[in-house]
Amino acid sequence: xxxxxxxxxxxxxxxxxxxxxxxxxxxxxxxxxxxxxxxxxxxxxxxxxxxxxxxxxxxxxxxxxxxxxxxxxxxxxxxxxxxxxxxxxxxxxxxxxxxxxxxxxxxxxxxxxxxxxxxxxxxxxxxxxxxxxxxxxxxxxxxxxxxxxxxxxxxxxxxxxxxxxxxxxxxxxxxxxxxxxxxxxxxxxxxxxxxxxxxxxxxxxxxxxxxxxxxxxxxxxxxxxxxxxxxxxxxxxxxxxxxxxxxxxxxxxxxxxxxxxxxxxxxxxxxxxxxxxxxxxxxxxxxxxxxxxxxxxxxxxxxxxxxxxxxxxxxxxxxxxxxxxxxxxxxxxxxxxxxxxxxxxxxxxxxxxxxxxxxxxxxxxxxxxxxxxxxxxx
Numbered sequence: 001x002x003x004x005x006x007x008x009x010x011x012x013x014x015x016x017x018x019x020x021x022x023x024x025x026x027x028x029x030x031x032x033x034x035x036x037x038x039x040x041x042x043x044x045x046x047x048x049x050x051x052x053x054x055x056x057x058x059x060x061x062x063x064x065x066x067x068x069x070x071x072x073x074x075x076x077x078x079x080x081x082x083x084x085x086x087x088x089x090x091x092x093x094x095x096x097x098x099x100x101x102x103x104x105x106x107x108x109x110x111x112x113x114x115x116x117x118x119x120x121x122x123x124x125x126x127x128x129x130x131x132x133x134x135x136x137x138x139x140x141x142x143x144x145x146x147x148x149x150x151x152x153x154x155x156x157x158x159x160x161x162x163x164x165x166x167x168x169x170x171x172x173x174x175x176x177x178x179x180x181x182x183x184x185x186x187x188x189x190x191x192x193x194x195x196x197x198x199x200x201x202x203x204x205x206x207x208x209x210x211x212x213x214x215x216x217x218x219x220x221x222x223x224x225x226x227x228x229x230x231x232x233x234x235x236x237x238x239x240x241x242x243x244x245x246x247x248x249x250x251x252x253x254x255x256x257x258x259x260x261x262x263x264x265x266x267x268x269x270x271x272x273x274x275x276x277x278x279x280x281x282x283x284x285x286x287x288x289x290x291x292x293x294x295x296x297x298x299x300x301x302x303x304x305x306x307x308x309x310x311x312x313x314x315x316x317x318x319x320x321x322x323x324x325x326x327x328x329x330x331x332x333x334x335x336x337x338x339x340x341x342x343x344x345x346x347x348x349x350x351x352x353x354x355x356x357x358x359x360x361x362x363x364x365x366x367x368x369x370x371x372x373x374x375x376x377x378x
Contacts, residue, residue, distance in 0.1 A: 128152030129242035138255040155222035167211040210256040265372040282352035293342035311365040319356035
């Protein structure tokens with residue numbers, strides 16, 4: 001789901017409205033969305049195709065935290081989980097495992113347990129700035145880069161101001177252009193360096209040829225030494241940006257070869273009066289959940305608007321192993337968009353390599369709705 005300039009402006013307006021009002025009031029959240037949508041529609045009504053309004057709606061819903069809450073798709077903060085063992089982790093990767101265990105390090109522990117992390121030591125430097133990519137994890141939906149950044153002498157790192165991925169075979173940008181497709185966590189080891197983990201959602205068309213080599217192109221932002229403490233971040237005039245720092249990464253072919261575990265729900269869920277089946281696709285470090293619809297619903301603009309505004313969409317994911325032990329899966333960031341099959345969420349939730357025998361989706365905002373069961377047993 002690519003957002004136009006008007007949709008991005010609408011998202012910012014919704015966020016501004018929400019920021020000045022109390023949290024937790026669903027009526028206020030809905031009004032914020034409706035007001036922002038109204039302004040966006042006025043700007044783009046003449047040139048927007050039928051699906052565009054729905055794209056704007058989901059952007060506004062994300063902006064005001066419509067999906068926020070326990071077990072929801074867009075938690076306001078990442079919830080803590082237990083960190084895994086790191087006894088045999090290479091030296092360059094070990095510091096990333098010592099962070100407070102939230103969604104990215106938890107994914108790192110999960111991937112390492114299944115030997116799905118590719119250690120690296122690729123570097124680029126220029127004019128005193130440097131970048132070292134220490135490792136990578138990927139599947140067909142997203143790439144996570146683990147890196148260490150260094151600033152020039154007499155500068156203190158403000159952050160990675162830009163990160164681009166491109167295929168070496170085609171030169172095409174690999175990100176999918178979605179709002180929120182790039183996210184970053186960092187642990188500052190000093191004012192001149194920090195370790196970062198960045199996740200980039202992938203454009204399926206850009207990786208159709210399964211590139212064996214990709215380019216990661218970084219740019220570092222830094223401020224004069226001594227200015228980090230007490231600095232008002234609204235004053236960007238003191239920020240200096242590094243030259244582009246570009247490194248080549250030869251990807252482990254397993255990242256593209258890993259097939260998703262796919263299943264259809266045995267039941268339907270009723271949303272806005274329509275009974276829908278759901279398709280689950282579990283990749284190594286991400287999960288797709290698609291609400292399947294026929295052409296009649298996909299062409300109904302009013303339904304698509306009401307569908308995205310519905311709290312019935314909120315769900316939690318539980319997995320059950322062969323010993324019948326059930327675990328609620330942590331859901332991190334999520335992006336959503338319309339496809340030829342229906343509405344699809346792609347989210348940070350990883351469990352397929354643990355080989356659960358079934359997955360259960362629970363809909364806490366839809367009383368009386370039966371849980372959806374996905375049988376993953378061979």
